[in-house]
Amino acid sequence: MENTLKEQAEQLLEKGEVEELYQLIEPFIKANDPYALFLYSSFSLESLNESDDDFEKRSVELLKAASEGGLAEASYRLGVLYLYSDLATEEDQKSSVYFERAISQGHSHSKFTYGFSLYYEQAGQAKARGLQLLKEAAEEGIELAAEELKIIYNANHL
Template sequence: MDSAKRIAKARLALDRGDIAEASQLLAPFVASADPEALFLASTFGSVDGESDEQFEERSLRFLMKSAELGYAPALYALGVCYDLGDLVGKDELKAGYFFECAAKLGYPKAKFEHGRNLYYGSHGFDKKSQLGWQLVQDAANEHVEDAKEFIRNLAPPQRT
């Protein structure tokens, strides 16, 4: 079975809650630093009974490695971590950076977050309402519910 099929099978195992099968399927890909496998493995605890602290350390390490390898969902997830202060210290500038990187790779949820940052001029970005609005619209068109809600609740920026 090729890597894409094994990783897809691991995703299905995770959806079913079968951590042991997912862990077994992902192990060789985690060992070879496959970015998607690292990301998936960052989302669940070890079957070997690691502590919460050990899980959080491993999760962050895998997430950072996956992001370093340019995996858009990991970049977005790391942005969320920095935005909320989860697993890392809260840092809006780092959050904004990771959202921007994932958005540039086309990740829909990141387009929304980065678009919102541009719309309001937050997280270290200058206010660019038109560009921000366009990114939010792109995210809404890609079925990001928060983006759809954002559009329903705000009027588009005035062209200047």
């Protein structure tokens, strides 16, 4: 999708005009455009009569396709879903796969979120990796990472 269409789509989503949004992005969904799939993962059409479970299943599948298509934000959202939502009980290790993919796709905030999780929930090399990711996120301008590093350094008297 070209940038002007992306901007138009984002405005429609922000306004909650999902029927019009769907009409705009439908050809791109059919063409497996990663950004269109990502957008469609975030809303349901009234005409579909989807249950919450059906919507969640469709949303995750669309996010997976967008992630595999190279969209870092989709990879990040999957990492967050698998780390913090009910999906985490299904396959806890999947969050790392998606966070690592988002990081390789250039998503700086993934470094903060994943680094934070590793630092506070793991030990040894994983904890060290978490600290390194927090440092990289801070260097890339993620203020939350810089703030967290200050807390870590103060707590450890570094």
